[in-house]
Amino acid sequence: MMGPRQEAQAALFYEFSLEAHVPQDHLLRSIDRHLDLSSIRGHLADFYSHTGRPSIDPELLIRMLLAGYCFGIRSERRLCEEVHLNLAYRWFCRLELSDSIPDHSTFSKNRHGRFRESDLLRHVFEMTVARCIEEGLVGGQGFAADASLIVADVQKQNSSNPESWEERTVKPEDAPRAVREYLDVLDDAAFGAASETTPKFTAHADPASQWTAARKGPAFFAYSDNYLIDTDHGVIVDVDASRSIRQAEVGAMRKMIDRTEDRFGLKPDWVAADTAYGSSENLVWLTLKRKILPFIPVIDHSKRKDGTWSRSDFTWDADNDRYICPEGKELHHTRRNYSDPSRHKPKPGRRQYRSLKLDCQRCLSKPKCCPNTATRSINREEYEIVRDFARLCTASEFNPTAQRRRKKVEMLFAHLKCILGLGRLRLRGPCGVQDEFTLAATAQNLRKLAKLKPMVPAIG
Incomplete structure (x- = not known):
C-alpha cells in the first residue's frame, strides 16, 4: 500500500558531521591530501594591515577558487552558491554548516590587490609543482x-x-x-x-x-x-x-x-x-x-614546389666551404684567391653559393635544377649547422x-x-x-595528483 506522506519537520537539535557525508573516494579528498596552504599566511603577512577589522582567511578564498577551477566553476557568483549548497565543497573549504560564505566581490577585491601584488597564485602553483616532484611524478x-x-x-x-x-x-x-x-x-x-x-x-x-x-x-x-x-x-x-x-x-x-x-x-x-x-x-x-x-x-622554406632540386638535394662540404650538386659540380661562395688566407674565412651572416655558368650550360640535369636561370644558387643561413643538427x-x-x-x-x-x-x-x-591560466594549471596538476596518487580508503 502507499506509505504516509513525507513531511519535513524542524528538529531542535541535529547530529551532523560533514566528514561522514563526504565519500571517501571523492576527488576533493584526494586533492586535499596533496594540498598544503599553510604557508600562504606568511607569504601575505606584509600585505595586511596590523590594525582594523579581521579579514577573511586567504586560505579559504584560495580553496574556493581551486575547487571551482577543478570542477569548471569559474564564475565567482556561482562558486559562492555552489559552496553554500555542496557539502563536499564546504568540507574542502573547512566550512561548517553554520559558517557564512564570503561575498563574490571579495575575490575581485583581493585579486586586484594583495593576491596580485604578492604573486600569490604563482606561489600556490609552484607549491603544487613541488608536490608533484616530491611524489615522483616529474622526471x-x-x-x-x-x-x-x-x-x-x-x-x-x-x-x-x-x-x-x-x-x-x-x-x-x-x-x-x-x-x-x-x-x-x-x-x-x-x-x-x-x-x-x-x-x-x-x-x-x-x-x-x-x-x-x-x-x-x-x-x-x-x-x-x-x-x-x-x-x-x-x-x-x-x-x-x-x-x-x-x-x-x-x-x-x-x-x-x-x-x-x-x-x-x-x-x-x-x-x-x-x-x-x-x-x-x-x-x-x-x-x-x-x-x-x-x-x-x-x-625551412628552401624546399621547392615545382619539382626541381631543393637545397636538401645538394651535399654540404664544410671542410671546403662549398655545396656539391647531384651531378658532382661545385657551388662556391667566392672563387677569388686571396694572398691573405684570413680574408677567405667564412663571415657571419647569410651566404650565397653559386655554380659556374659553364657547368650548368653543359649539364643534362639543368631542367631539374635551374630551368629558368643560367646558374644555380643556394642560400645558406648563418646557423645552418645548428639547423642541420636539429634535423x-x-x-x-x-x-x-x-x-x-x-x-x-x-x-x-x-x-x-x-x-x-x-x-x-x-x-x-x-x-x-x-591569473586564470595559473589557476587552471594548478587545478590540472592537483587533479593529476589525485588521479595518480589517490587517497587509499581506510579498511574497516
Missing part, C-alpha cells in the same frame, strides 16, 4: 612546450583599426584597468614588444588581446596559454600568458625553461615542440646556450617517442577546454589572463 629529463588559443572576453564590434586610433585617445589615468595593464607591458617581449607588426584590429576593452585567424576560420581576439610540461606524467611545470603570435609563444617557452631551472633546479636533456618553435634563433638558443637537444621540426635530432630513432610524449601537452589543452571549461576567458588584461 626532469624531457619537456614539451606548446601554446593554445583562448578566446578573449571582447567582441569584434568593440574594436577599431589603426586609422581610427587617434580618435579614441584617452588619458592613461582615465583608461580601464585592462588598458592600463597593457600600457605597463608594452615593452614586454610577450606582449607589446613581441612583434613590430601593427595589428589589424585592437579591442577597446582589452588591447593586449591579439586579433588572429590562426584556426583557419573567422578571426577573433585571443590570448595564448603557454604550457611547459614534463613528459613522464604530463605534469605542468610552468605556465605563461602571451599574445597569440609565434614570436611571443617562442619567447614564453624560453622564459618558462629558465624559470623552471631557477625555481626547481630542473633542466631537461631534450625538448619537444611543433614547427612553430623551429626558427633558427630558437634552435641556437636551445642547443648552444642551454645545451638542450631540440626535437623540433625546422622551419639529425628529428631523424633519430628517439624522435617518434619524443613526439608521442609531446602529445600529452595537447591532451592537457583539450582537458582545459572541455573539462575545466576554459574555452573563453572571463578576466581581461595581461594580469587577469595570467
Whole structure:
C-alpha cells in the first residue's frame, strides 16, 4: 500500500558531521591530501594591515577558487552558491554548516590587490609543482612546450583599426584597468614588444588581446596559454600568458625553461615542440646556450614546389666551404684567391653559393635544377649547422617517442577546454589572463595528483 506522506519537520537539535557525508573516494579528498596552504599566511603577512577589522582567511578564498577551477566553476557568483549548497565543497573549504560564505566581490577585491601584488597564485602553483616532484611524478629529463588559443572576453564590434586610433585617445589615468595593464607591458617581449607588426584590429576593452585567424576560420581576439610540461606524467611545470603570435609563444617557452631551472633546479636533456618553435634563433638558443637537444621540426622554406632540386638535394662540404650538386659540380661562395688566407674565412651572416655558368650550360640535369636561370644558387643561413643538427635530432630513432610524449601537452589543452571549461576567458588584461591560466594549471596538476596518487580508503 502507499506509505504516509513525507513531511519535513524542524528538529531542535541535529547530529551532523560533514566528514561522514563526504565519500571517501571523492576527488576533493584526494586533492586535499596533496594540498598544503599553510604557508600562504606568511607569504601575505606584509600585505595586511596590523590594525582594523579581521579579514577573511586567504586560505579559504584560495580553496574556493581551486575547487571551482577543478570542477569548471569559474564564475565567482556561482562558486559562492555552489559552496553554500555542496557539502563536499564546504568540507574542502573547512566550512561548517553554520559558517557564512564570503561575498563574490571579495575575490575581485583581493585579486586586484594583495593576491596580485604578492604573486600569490604563482606561489600556490609552484607549491603544487613541488608536490608533484616530491611524489615522483616529474622526471626532469624531457619537456614539451606548446601554446593554445583562448578566446578573449571582447567582441569584434568593440574594436577599431589603426586609422581610427587617434580618435579614441584617452588619458592613461582615465583608461580601464585592462588598458592600463597593457600600457605597463608594452615593452614586454610577450606582449607589446613581441612583434613590430601593427595589428589589424585592437579591442577597446582589452588591447593586449591579439586579433588572429590562426584556426583557419573567422578571426577573433585571443590570448595564448603557454604550457611547459614534463613528459613522464604530463605534469605542468610552468605556465605563461602571451599574445597569440609565434614570436611571443617562442619567447614564453624560453622564459618558462629558465624559470623552471631557477625555481626547481630542473633542466631537461631534450625538448619537444611543433614547427612553430623551429626558427633558427630558437634552435641556437636551445642547443648552444642551454645545451638542450631540440626535437623540433625546422622551419625551412628552401624546399621547392615545382619539382626541381631543393637545397636538401645538394651535399654540404664544410671542410671546403662549398655545396656539391647531384651531378658532382661545385657551388662556391667566392672563387677569388686571396694572398691573405684570413680574408677567405667564412663571415657571419647569410651566404650565397653559386655554380659556374659553364657547368650548368653543359649539364643534362639543368631542367631539374635551374630551368629558368643560367646558374644555380643556394642560400645558406648563418646557423645552418645548428639547423642541420636539429634535423639529425628529428631523424633519430628517439624522435617518434619524443613526439608521442609531446602529445600529452595537447591532451592537457583539450582537458582545459572541455573539462575545466576554459574555452573563453572571463578576466581581461595581461594580469587577469595570467591569473586564470595559473589557476587552471594548478587545478590540472592537483587533479593529476589525485588521479595518480589517490587517497587509499581506510579498511574497516
